Amino acid sequence: MKIHKLYGIGVGPGDPELLTLKAYKTLKGVDVIVAPKSREDKKSLALLTIEEIIKERESELRVVEPVFPMTKDSAKLDFYWKKAREEVLGKGVGCETMAFVTLGDPSMYSTFYRFLEFFKDVVDEVEVVPGVTSFSACSSIAKVPIAEGNEIVSIVPDVKGNENAVHVIQNSDSLIFLKPKNIEKIEDMLSNKKAILGVKVGFKDQEMLTGTLSEIKEKTHYLATLIVKKGKKSLEVKRRIL
Numbered sequence: 001m002k003i004h005k006l007y008g009i010g011v012g013p014g015d016p017e018l019l020t021l022k023a024y025k026t027l028k029g030v031d032v033i034v035a036p037k038s039r040e041d042k043k044s045l046a047l048l049t050i051e052e053i054i055k056e057r058e059s060e061l062r063v064v065e066p067v068f069p070m071t072k073d074s075a076k077l078d079f080y081w082k083k084a085r086e087e088v089l090g091k092g093v094g095c096e097t098m099a100f101v102t103l104g105d106p107s108m109y110s111t112f113y114r115f116l117e118f119f120k121d122v123v124d125e126v127e128v129v130p131g132v133t134s135f136s137a138c139s140s141i142a143k144v145p146i147a148e149g150n151e152i153v154s155i156v157p158d159v160k161g162n163e164n165a166v167h168v169i170q171n172s173d174s175l176i177f178l179k180p181k182n183i184e185k186i187e188d189m190l191s192n193k194k195a196i197l198g199v200k201v202g203f204k205d206q207e208m209l210t211g212t213l214s215e216i217k218e219k220t221h222y223l224a225t226l227i228v229k230k231g232k233k234s235l236e237v238k239r240r241i242l
């Protein structure tokens with residue numbers, strides 16, 4: 001089977017209003033939507049973000065929710081990727097267009113490019129539709145710029161066992177930490193620096209906290225983004241702004 005066109009679509013951080021018009025139009029027209037999720041018993045957050053568009057659709061739509069577990073166990077990954085291929089190709093039989101939806105932007109730590117690599121033998125054309133990243137959304141809600149002037153920004157996905165991260169943390173003006181965990185090290189280096197933490201930004205139960213790093217207690221949520229601005233004095237301490 002062949003997929004004529006595969007779209008990689010960034011659906012933004014969770015607020016359907018932050019979807020681009022291009023993403024909206026594409027999702028209204030594709031034959032199949034692939035919405036990855038991390039566990040069998042969980043709903044895809046990207047799918048949750050676009051559920052109103054799916055309800056609005058009049059044309060027939062097939063939805064596949066393959067599981068891509070968050071693990072480094074290669075046997076487990078191998079099993080789930082093969083299973084995903086069967087599910088996607090099974091549901092995709094006879095389809096012309098398919099959209100892989102991803103939270104935020106596809107260029108930022110998304111499964112999309114791995115998906116593309118795994119399915120490249122059956123895909124003719126590819127188009128990537130960018131989305132609003134989680135950190136742009138956090139910055140806009142907190143009304144704190146991520147960088148100004150010549151400031152250097154670094155994005156740190158995980159600090160554990162990553163010596164490069166220590167170097168980056170020491171040498172950047174602004175830092176974005178995704179799924180902050182194991183950050184005792186960062187706290188040691190940056191504890192008195194001002195930070196903002198966005199949890200589930202864009203979703204109905206979103207939260208935004210500001211304070212020094214050591215004051216923000218809820219930093220371990222998976223869907224959390226922590227922004228630390230080393231020189232920022234104007235961030236208000238410990239105020240819950242949502």
Ligand SMILES: C[S@@+](CC[C@H](N)C(=O)[O-])C[C@H]1O[C@@H](n2cnc3c(N)ncnc32)[C@H](O)[C@@H]1O
Pocket residue numbers: 013014102103104105106107108109110132133134135177178179180198199200201202203222223224225
């Ligand atoms: C695998 S990365 C995907 C990033 C995404 N592609 C983007 O452009 O923002 C997942 C991490 O992004 C961050 N993230 C994604 N959506 C978020 C949201 N709605 N609120 C806060 N953080 C979010 C969290 O740090 C989460 O652990």
